[in-house]
Amino acid sequence: MTGRPRTGPHRSSLARKIVVLTTAVAALAVALTGLIAWQTAAHGAEQRERDQLTRQATVLSRLPAVSEALFTGAQVLAGPNEVQLAVVAADGTVTGTAGPAVDRRSRAALLAGDPVSTTGILGGQEVLLVGQPGVRGGAVVLTEPYAVVTENTNQIRRNVIAPLVFGMLGAALAGALLARRIARPLVTAAQIAHRLADGERGVPAPVDGPRETADIGRALNVLDEALAHSENRQREFLLSVSHDLRTPLTALQGYAEALADGLIEPERVPEVGSILADETRRLDRFLGDLLDLARLEADDFRLDVAPADLRALVSEAAAFWTGLCARHGVDLRLERPEGPVVVATDAFRVRQLIDGLVQNALRVTPEGTPLVLAVRPAAAGGGAELQVRDGGPGLTDDDVRVAFDHGALHERYRDTRPVGSGLGLAIAHRLTGRLGAGIRVEGHGPEGGACFTVTLPSAPAA
The missing domain is CATH 3.30.450.20 (PAS domain)
Incomplete structure (x- = not known):
């Protein structure tokens, strides 16, 4: 080399x-x-x-x-x-x-x-x-x-x-x-x-000698392990991305060639067009998630911080998602206090975070079960808490540990559950960090499925 x-x-x-x-x-x-x-x-x-x-x-x-x-x-x-x-x-x-x-x-x-x-x-x-x-x-x-x-x-x-x-x-x-x-x-x-x-990779650094040089050696060994782990994760992520891109591209290519060769009966053309449109939207959504994740990783990511009423914000989100949940037979419930819940944050980004978590929950929530969107003041220290709970299959303890890793749950459940791009939870985790907030997940909440809780401080860290 x-x-x-x-x-x-x-x-x-x-x-x-x-x-x-x-x-x-x-x-x-x-x-x-x-x-x-x-x-x-x-x-x-x-x-x-x-x-x-x-x-x-x-x-x-x-x-x-x-x-x-x-x-x-x-x-x-x-x-x-x-x-x-x-x-x-x-x-x-x-x-x-x-x-x-x-x-x-x-x-x-x-x-x-x-x-x-x-x-x-x-x-x-x-x-x-x-x-x-x-x-x-x-x-x-x-x-x-x-x-x-x-x-x-x-x-x-x-x-x-x-x-x-x-x-x-x-x-x-x-x-x-x-x-x-x-x-x-x-x-x-x-x-x-x-x-x-x-x-x-796998280059061992000596950890003998004086304390300072031993500390440097240990730091290099930790760096080596971290780089190897990160690159393995990136490799797995790229493999997952290539797989997710290949599936719709294969469908698009197959139907396009069939149309070009005149192998599609005239009465099936609308059906094939619908399939092509769905696969195109799937690609667009996947590429949009990749772009969102890239923007969140950028150093110049912009936040417009101002006082925001989370009660009103959650109510707007619920009004938007009610119709979509109803079409899937899911009962969207809203839990909110009587008075406003005001924090200093970027309301647009918080709404983006809520939409991502609700979309993720709706995908796994079976028909006839609830999906809960809740907001309340934080128990201590000021700020507020947002919650998205569902009645789906929930998550195991091992799932909880890797829930916010790129594509981790997507890879595990792609053959057993409805999945998206595999980037939604990673985007949510990164976005909460940008907002100076925290996010945690419980494998089984009150409704039986997963429970995601976002804790927003009264004002973001400088």
């Missing part, structure tokens, strides 16, 4: 969108993490160097002979980071290679017994400056070029870049795997939907 051509603008797939979205989220997270790491790297490197200088200065400040020990071990303490030393004497004199970096404020703080951690300028370059008061007065000052902090910061930042890049790549990969997992059941559901649209 050839699939239907896919039309419409090209759209990117859900999987691709998920990958792009997860990658974008990962990139944003990496960017924020990198920005924070970039800033904290400098602060962390500087703080580490200050802590190291502070520990060294603290050790030196506790020596009994501060100045002699400092100058004796100055070269050793300097080490690879170019640490410079200075001693602040109790009288404020500053000696040592780091002396030029000690400003007046730092010296005053140290002499007052407060530690110092700041920056300064030594030899034209910025340096970290840390000072600790001595245990016997004076203070020790250590400096370190700020370039050491910058170098350590750059090293930390270089070490951070690789994990961030790998993290983003990992997030993109995880997004791709996630997208594939999420999109797979949706792609499967779309493929099944296309197969159903192409006319294939």
Whole structure:
């Protein structure tokens, strides 16, 4: 089977969108993490160097002979980071290679017994400056070029870049795997939907996986069953329609050929003409029912809603049908209240509904039995009820379940009861829906036959 051509603008797939979205989220997270790491790297490197200088200065400040020990071990303490030393004497004199970096404020703080951690300028370059008061007065000052902090910061930042890049790549990969997992059941559901649209039936959809995808699978399975059921019904309906059309057409064709061949005696011509007219009217009635049903299915079906007195409407219908019922030996009875029964509805369509139900009932009502047309206010909630009851054979419980299906009762009783086109009750059911009303059927009413009840609301739903 050839699939239907896919039309419409090209759209990117859900999987691709998920990958792009997860990658974008990962990139944003990496960017924020990198920005924070970039800033904290400098602060962390500087703080580490200050802590190291502070520990060294603290050790030196506790020596009994501060100045002699400092100058004796100055070269050793300097080490690879170019640490410079200075001693602040109790009288404020500053000696040592780091002396030029000690400003007046730092010296005053140290002499007052407060530690110092700041920056300064030594030899034209910025340096970290840390000072600790001595245990016997004076203070020790250590400096370190700020370039050491910058170098350590750059090293930390270089070490951070690789994990961030790998993290983003990992997030993109995880997004791709996630997208594939999420999109797979949706792609499967779309493929099944296309197969159903192409006319294939009995296509099972998986109902495992997450709840949402399982719901989609169950919905597709229900749709598959509904489509199969509807198409079977349509097929049966078309077969029934073709059968009903073939019978009068065969009669018309046979008599027409007999007339054309001169096989009909002159005295039988009026009889044959009457038969042809009857079959033609039967075809016309059947095609009229088909058109009515098609109009009811249309979206632009029009209703002219206005206040209508159902008591008067039912009385008019009874006056019309009384003569027809009398010719069939059927007693048409009218049940109505004393006062008017007014609802907002389309009076023309309600009369069409009444006529259809009465015609259906008259067809199966035996001679000498009643046919009742009744109207009364609804028991609760406003509105009104119309009833058509007959004294015919009635309906079984199984008949009641399919009474409003296209041609269902027609197919069952075409050989045992008088039947029409098989569309009358389907039209009545659809028409009540259009009116915002409801219709129900009882297999055996008070007169012994079927009882159809239409409940009309006080006003149709908007």
